[in-house]
Amino acid sequence: MAENVIEFNDQNFDSDVLEAGTPVLVDFWAVWCGPCKAIAPIVEEIANDYNGKVKVGKMDVDRNNQVAMRYGIRSIPTLLVFNNGEVVDQVIGNVGKESIESMLNKALS
Amino acid sequence: MHRKVIIIGSGPAGLTAAVYAARANLEPLVFEGSQPGGQLTITTDVENFPGFPDGIMGPELIEHMRKQAVRFGATCEYKTVDRVDLLSSPFTIWVKDKKYTADTIIISTGASARLLGLDSEKELMGYGVSACATCDGFFFKEKEVLVVGGGDSAAEEAIFLTKFASKVTIIHRRDELRASKIMQDRVFDHKRIEIMWNSSLDDISGTKDSGVTGAMIKDTVSGDTKKISCDGVFMAIGHIPNTSVFKGQLDLDDKGYIITKPDSTYTNIPGVFACGDVQDQTYRQAVTAAGTGCMSAIDAERWLEEN
Numbered sequence: 001m002a003e004n005v006i007e008f009n010d011q012n013f014d015s016d017v018l019e020a021g022t023p024v025l026v027d028f029w030a031v032w033c034g035p036c037k038a039i040a041p042i043v044e045e046i047a048n049d050y051n052g053k054v055k056v057g058k059m060d061v062d063r064n065n066q067v068a069m070r071y072g073i074r075s076i077p078t079l080l081v082f083n084n085g086e087v088v089d090q091v092i093g094n095v096g097k098e099s100i101e102s103m104l105n106k107a108l109s
Numbered sequence: 110m111h112r113k114v115i116i117i118g119s120g121p122a123g124l125t126a127a128v129y130a131a132r133a134n135l136e137p138l139v140f141e142g143s144q145p146g147g148q149l150t151i152t153t154d155v156e157n158f159p160g161f162p163d164g165i166m167g168p169e170l171i172e173h174m175r176k177q178a179v180r181f182g183a184t185c186e187y188k189t190v191d192r193v194d195l196l197s198s199p200f201t202i203w204v205k206d207k208k209y210t211a212d213t214i215i216i217s218t219g220a221s222a223r224l225l226g227l228d229s230e231k232e233l234m235g236y237g238v239s240a241c242a243t244c245d246g247f248f249f250k251e252k253e254v255l256v257v258g259g260g261d262s263a264a265e266e267a268i269f270l271t272k273f274a275s276k277v278t279i280i281h282r283r284d285e286l287r288a289s290k291i292m293q294d295r296v297f298d299h300k301r302i303e304i305m306w307n308s309s310l311d312d313i314s315g316t317k318d319s320g321v322t323g324a325m326i327k328d329t330v331s332g333d334t335k336k337i338s339c340d341g342v343f344m345a346i347g348h349i350p351n352t353s354v355f356k357g358q359l360d361l362d363d364k365g366y367i368i369t370k371p372d373s374t375y376t377n378i379p380g381v382f383a384c385g386d387v388q389d390q391t392y393r394q395a396v397t398a399a400g401t402g403c404m405s406a407i408d409a410e411r412w413l414e415e416n
Contacts, residue, residue, distance in 0.1 A: 074245060096143050
């Protein structure tokens with residue numbers, strides 16, 4: 001079910017996210033975060049819907065705090081959209097599928 | 110799309126209503142809304158839900174309820190209702206431009222954290238301003254934070270935040286806490302919690318890049334203001350019911366809660382039922398929400414039989 005959701009970490013972030021050839025959606029989360037659990041199935045759906053067009057992955061902030069600190073994450077879930085190595089859009093909190101889709105559609109257009 | 114029962118909201122009230130309606134073969138459709146699972150998903154351990162002697166994590170409890178509802182034929186969709194027409198039958202619900210009709214509607218949209226309404230609060234929400242200590246406390250290791258409020262949830266958040274923060278200051282408008290005695294004692298005894306009495310938060314400084322850097326605190330007695338530095342601000346000043354979409358159609362009380370007929374979940378519109386925190390400002394527990402959720406499904410089932 002989650003096969004299209006990649007696990008990002010501090011080590012692979014630069015190569016897998018910043019240097020990716022497509023837009024990338026990164027879901028910053030942690031196991032103790034309730035809203036993150038609520039948003040996880042939505043992120044999985046998005047990963048399947050946008051398979052091949054957008055890379056979708058999760059970043060556990062507990063185990064990978066370097067990237068979370070670099071982007072000033074102070075609340076989770078935070079979803080960042082990267083394109084060509086830059087943050088092009090972001091949402092904080094459990095915002096619903098449509099808001100995420102509209103971010104991705106904008107990044108793809 | 111037409112359904113016999115549409116449930117708006119997916120906390121313990123809505124999901125319990127879904128379990129009961131599904132078991133009555135009413136094939137309910139649940140719109141999960143902008144915070145699927147509701148307030149339980151921003152809690153950690155739930156220690157007072159009967160049947161779980163060792164406690165259970167809020168999100169896990171919700172997941173169990175959702176699975177239970179789906180097992181009996183409920184459909185749960187991650188959609189948020191934008192507009193309703195409850196004044197003509199069948200009732201109509203719009204999600205963006207998509208239209209759904211239903212013979213009965215169960216409203217379980219719950220309540221959300223109240224905010225102060227400051228521009229800076231809105232601007233910095235998620236950048237150091239938070240309404241959920243359990244979600245965001247982690248990012249304030251060895252930092253100084255404020256908790257605004259004086260009730261049980263403010264006390265709970267303050268105590269929780271001491272796991273991470275070097276100093277927690279409670280900003281409270283009055284000279285005594287509303288929190289229960291046991292929570293007050295825990296707050297007063299805690300070395301890293303300070304209380305600023307008779308104080309209100311007037312403004313928050315910071316930027317999205319820097320995060321929160323300070324706050325303007327007003328003395329509610331003298332009216333004097335002073336600036337203090339802090340890295341985070343947690344709001345715990347109560348809740349507001351999520352009823353804006355029903356305004357002008359359903360009878361609401363002066364605080365915006367849906368008014369239900371005594372000993373039932375009936376609203377002023379026959380066929381529309383309300384359960385959980387959206388109609389309860391007294392108990393506000395997961396188990397009472399589940400209880401009224403059950404009532405609403407039974408009310409809806411009987412109403413469908415009779416009409």
